[in-house]
Structure formats: C-alpha cells, structure tokens
Amino acid sequence: MKHKKLWLALITVVLVLGVALVGAGYYFFQVACVPGEKSFLSSESKTIKKSDPLYREKSWFKRTAKQKYRIKSANHKYELVANYIPSAGSRKTAVILPGYMDRKEDMGTYDALFHELGYNTLTPDPQAQGESGGKYIGYGWVEKDDIKKWIDFLLQKTGRQQQIVVFGLSMGGATTMMVGGLNLPQQVKALIEDCGYTSVKDEIEHEAKELYSLPLIPRFPLVEILSGINRLKVGYLMGDASSIKQLQKNHRPMLFIHGSRDNFVPTTMVYQNYRASKGPKEIWVAPGSKHAKSFADHPKEYRKRIATFLSKYLK
Template sequence: MKNDTKICIGALLLGGLATYYYAGYHALKNAATKKEIINHRSIRKGDLDFLRQVEFEDLSITTFDDLTLKGKFLPANTPSNKVVILVHGYHSTNFREFAHFLKFYHNLNYHILMPNNRAHGDSEGEYVGFGWLDRLDIMEWIHEIQQHFNFQPLQIVLHGISMGGATVLMTGGETLSQDVKCIISDCAYTSALDEFKDVLHEKDIPPFLLIPNAKRVSKKAIGFDIEEASALKQVKKTKIPTLFIHGDQDKYVKPYMAYELYNACASEKDLLIVEGAGHAQSYQTNPQLYEMTVKNFLKRYIS
C-alpha cells in the first residue's frame, strides 16, 4: 500500500482502475521469495535464522474464476489443530509481508498458511481484487486447509495486513465454517472506494471527476463495482470475534478508518492503536505490545 498513492492517481488519470490493476499486476510478478527475504537487510537476525531452518510445503487452489493461486504451508512443531491464515496486502507477497511474524505463530504451535493473493507473487490473475474477490479466495483456502487435515475439527485464525486486513474483514462477513474462530485485521481500509477518495482528496482532485468512470471500468474489467469492496459493510454482519490494529501515524490508510470499522463491528471486538506506527508498521514499531495484544486476544477464543 505504500506506493498506492502515486500508482492510484496516475492510473485514474489514465482512464480508471483497469489501468491501475494492470500496471500493478506486472509490477507484482517480481515476487519476493524466501531466498530474497533471507538476503534482505531489514530482517532481524532471529527471524533470519528461523527462515533458514524451516521448510515450507507448496499448496494451491483453483478459484471460482479458474485461477491457480499458490501458497506456502508451514506445519506446527507438534500435533496441533490451530491454523493461522496470513493474508498479505497490496504490492506485497506472503514472505515479504510476514517474514518477521512467522516465528511468533510458530512458537505458539500454529500451522501457518500464507497464500499469495490473485495477481500477486506466483499466483495467477491480471487484476487485484482489493479484498472483494479475495474474500472468496480465502474461503477456498479455508476449505483447502480443512481438506489438508481430512476435515478434522480445526481452530482457524485469519490475520491480514493492509489490503489483507480488509480481505479478512470482508471474509468475516460471509457465512463461514465454525472452524474459523477469530480475525485479526491490521491497518485495513473501510472500503476500496473510501481509500481512493482519500487519495484523490490529498491530491486536490475532486472525486466526482474520476470515481464514476473508475466504477464503470472496474465493473467491466473485473466484474464488480469497487463500491462493493466494503469491509465496513461486512463487519456489520460478522459474528466472528475481531481484533483491529492500526498505527496512529498511518498516512496511507488513515487511522479514522480503524475507529469506523471497530464501531461498526457486530461481533466481540478489540482495538489496538500503536503510537508512532506508520502504515503496516505496527509490529515493527512495538513488537512487544503487538505480540502481547495478539496473544491475549487469541487466548480468549483459541483453546
């Protein structure tokens, strides 16, 4: 999401969201692999050592529109029925988004599933789903992981960052398996349309000049109106306990969105605002607070 401002404005000026998605798709095919992450200087030594020691399995699904999406699976240390599905954000990949966070869940003895979203990494697709198409993909991943464990009872956590945070909220508004116990949403936007409007306002571009055309283009190219991609509408329907996390210095997805989502959420809920944290930087800014909050939240819903 950090590069979204320039990309979004440029694409809208060139004719709408279809151009935006198409450009994003080609940029995202330069996927961050495990090897590339290991060579990245920003990774902490403890996380680096962990990545070098573990081996991931390859999983895949076929979507409702016949795309093949790829994911990485890391089994728990010992027999466990706890699974976390980690959903990355826009202009990111599974390893790029969660390399710093894998050890945390592994130490809690969770099986870890990290999909690459449609049009990201090694997954197929020309257009980014902005959470709305992705919610259907995550539902398919839930079924895939249930099948992987021969449909034994599971305790599944959905944890997403940025667009991934919006994705898990949109997923939570659907009718899900009872195996899905809770949701953790980090720096999610209220809706794709709200996010685009914020970007336009920052650039002093009246939204009414571009949004109607963008909605028409997205409907034609992707099959849904961007107004449908609303986490805010979905949280009003959810029954799944949800933890909202946001940095108070987020310049890309404004903190007010976290409060709107939290207030609208129909299920049991918690909110963590991390002081000094920018977009998708809450964990890096205060890892102790982040881990403690997530652990305490999980203890309430995961046995």
C-alpha cells in the same frame, strides 16, 4: 445560427472532456488494479540485518522449510499458490493474508509470530500476486471468496478438528474483514486485521487526494469512472467492496490493529471498522507507527496483544 454554433461548441467541449476523463480513468485503473511495479510503494531491502527489530523472525522464516499448496480460485479461472508451515502436533492454524502487491514470502515475520504461538500457518498469494495466477488486483473483494475456499481446503487436508484464525495486513486486513461477512465454517474462531481500509472506494479516493493532490473535481468523476471500468474488468463497483458492510454481518471475535501515524490507510478508518463489527472485539492503535509498521515498531507488545486476544477464543 449563432445558437447552433454555441451548442456545437459546448457539445465538442463536453465530448473532449468526457474522452479525457475516460482516458484518465483507464490510466488510473492500470495504476491501481493491474499488477506491476508501483512507484508509490516503498521497496524494502531483502538483506536481513541484525539491527532489524524483526531479525529473529526473518531469519527463522528464511531457514524454515515450506510446503506448497495449490487450489483453483473461487471463480475457477486461476491457480492459487500458498506456503504451508506445520507446527508439530498443533490443531490451530493461522491463515495469513498479504497486502497490496505483496507476496506470501513478505509475510514471513507473521508466519514466525504465529508459529511461536503454536500455530500452523497457511499463507496464500492473492490473485495476480506472487505465484498465483490472475489479471487484476481485487483489493480483498475478489480475494475473500478465495480465502473461504482456502479454509475449506485446509479443513479437508488437515482435518475438521482444526481451529482457524484469519490474519491480514493492509489489503490483507481488508480481505480479513470482508471474509468476516461470509458464511464461514465454525472452525474459524477469530479474525485479526492490521491497517485495513473501510472500503475500496474510500481508499482509492484517499490515494487520489494524497498521491496526486487531486481536488474534489476532477477526483469525484475520475473515481466513479475508475469504478465503472473496474466493474467491467474485475466484476464489482468499488463502493460495493466495503469492509464496513461485511463487518456488520460478522459476529466472530475480532482484533483491530492500526498505526497512529498511518497516512496510507488513514488511522480514522480503524475506528469506523471497529464500530461496524458485531462480535466481541478489541482495538489497539500502535503509538507513532506508520502504515504496516506496528509489528516492527512494537514487536513485544504486538505479540502480546495477539496472544492475549487469541487465548480467549482458541483452546
């Protein structure tokens, strides 16, 4: 009788813990994967100040006319929207990919950078961000197929003589690396990623530790449960969404950029990504820069690094 009561008590504890962990997993899924206000993201003022190191780029973007392009997502569920800014007579286009919960308008400084280098720019809102439809944030794994579709659309729209470079920041950087593992048109000449992560699971585990100070237990089962919920809701396990695995299939030239003081996507990740890529590659770790701040901290050097890299691979 005592043994029976003990087993019932143990089973009850296990069930309660299981329900609690699943509930916590759903909570973290809402925080991480459902679009909305995120307390862990810093909000920047929309006012353009002359003291801003990127004042010129932001002012240019604000006054520049943008064309709107629209396509259906690769899964045929949602309408996706992009800004297109032509550069007169250019046959070079930069596809610019925003970060987590960013909009295409937040990438205006990079539109300006590439326009100054003589590129047209196509800057899409990812699924569930900005004007694009969608229910969940795909962390680059879902978006990679949308970007391939945007590239195909761009070639149909502007002609197959185009030379294309894909550039991404943060989640957009991870998307760029994941795109690199796809079978892309030969018009895609180079890839540039700034502060992207090694895999979705690695980044989620890092944030669980840094933002919530979770120890290994319960961090390990929580991330696994979150990944399982993501598989049911979004269609993939977070461990499968690997920049490293995709880069191992990439043979295109790639430039890797990261801030040396990045605590949001740890700087150590850029070295792992760099080693994984199989094509010609370069790396620049911006001294003293935090997450996604390399351009603002080092505008001249940032521009020079990108211009020099691209001059080797695009005519």
